[in-house]
Amino acid sequence: MNLAPVFSALADETRWDILTRLGARELSASALADEMPVSRQAIAKHLHSLAGAGLIEADRVGRELRYRALGAQLSALANDLDRIGREWDARLTRIKAIAERL
Amino acid sequence: MNLAPVFSALADETRWDILTRLGARELSASALADEMPVSRQAIAKHLHSLAGAGLIEADRVGRELRYRALGAQLSALANDLDRIGREWDARLTRIKAIAERL
DNA sequence: GTCGACCGCAACTCTGTGGTTGCACTTTGG
DNA sequence: CCAAAGTGCAACCACAGAGTTGCGGTCGAC
Numbered sequence: 001m002n003l004a005p006v007f008s009a010l011a012d013e014t015r016w017d018i019l020t021r022l023g024a025r026e027l028s029a030s031a032l033a034d035e036m037p038v039s040r041q042a043i044a045k046h047l048h049s050l051a052g053a054g055l056i057e058a059d060r061v062g063r064e065l066r067y068r069a070l071g072a073q074l075s076a077l078a079n080d081l082d083r084i085g086r087e088w089d090a091r092l093t094r095i096k097a098i099a100e101r102l
Numbered sequence: 103m104n105l106a107p108v109f110s111a112l113a114d115e116t117r118w119d120i121l122t123r124l125g126a127r128e129l130s131a132s133a134l135a136d137e138m139p140v141s142r143q144a145i146a147k148h149l150h151s152l153a154g155a156g157l158i159e160a161d162r163v164g165r166e167l168r169y170r171a172l173g174a175q176l177s178a179l180a181n182d183l184d185r186i187g188r189e190w191d192a193r194l195t196r197i198k199a200i201a202e203r204l
Numbered sequence: 205g206t207c208g209a210c211c212g213c214a215a216c217t218c219t220g221t222g223g224t225t226g227c228a229c230t231t232t233g234g
Numbered sequence: 235c236c237a238a239a240g241t242g243c244a245a246c247c248a249c250a251g252a253g254t255t256g257c258g259g260t261c262g263a264c
Contacts, residue, residue: 004115011110012222023190030240042223044242063231063240068194074187078180085176088125092170114252132210144253146212165210165261209262217254224247232239 006077009053014038015046022056023069030064108179111155116140117148124158124171131167 010016018032029047033040047067050056054073058065111117120134131149135142149169152158156175160167 004113004118007109008113011106011113013106014222016106016109023186024193028240038222039224040241041225041243045222065241069190071187071190071192071194074183074190078182078184078187080180081176081183082180084125085173085180088171088173088176090173091126092173116252130210140252141254142211143213143255147252167211205264207262207264209260211258211260213258214256215254216256217252219252220250222247222249224245226245227243229242230240233237234235 001080003077003080006053006055009049009055012046014042015050018043018046019050019055019069022067023071026059026066026068028064028066032067103182105179105182108155108157111151111157114148116144117152120145120148121152121157121171124169125173128161128168128170130169133166134169 010019014036017036021027021032021035029043030040032043032047036043047056047058051058051067054070056067056069058067060066112121116138119138123129123134123137131145132142134145134149138145149158149160153160153169156172158169158171160169162168
């Protein structure tokens, strides 16, 4: 599985800011733009890439789109990372065990 | 804690390629350049940013630097992400519970 | 001691993308 | 019904960074 695209979505400071705000409460693009120092269009682009990475979802409420963060996606990513990390360390300890047997 | 720098270290495809190779066995910059389609200097830059993010370490062996991936760092990151993801989802289920009480 | 392998630094190119402004479209609220 | 709020699309600018080439330095092998 290819993790780089998801990390690239998470790598931007502004995008992470947006994500944490959406983790705390649902917000529209305009509402986010009101409380952040960038234009609404910049926010909209970030929301698109975040949605593309499966990290947020939107619901229509009246004429606005309320976005919310999807924690399950983050947890799934965390699972993959943990698995990979353990693999690497397992290899190291295996090597070390062989070395000590000499 | 500021996660964006680590994310941006993980956001590049080539860097993941390097990381997974180092997860399988220790390699020098030149050795990596031999088996990858980019120059040694490009590899060296990636190794610097990966080391800066605490994802790899190097040992001197003769005149070469052998790099290895640090799985513990990945697992630590995984922990943080999982915690955050669960927080977000916990908030959602809390809201949903309140909504259903009406 | 010398040659070759490995590393590091510096300058340069070029693509990707985060940000902006401007305009047009839809929809709600009064 | 009309104004304003909310969104979307397009063109443009500016900077970051991934990649290259070139050179110099250091250390091991012979």
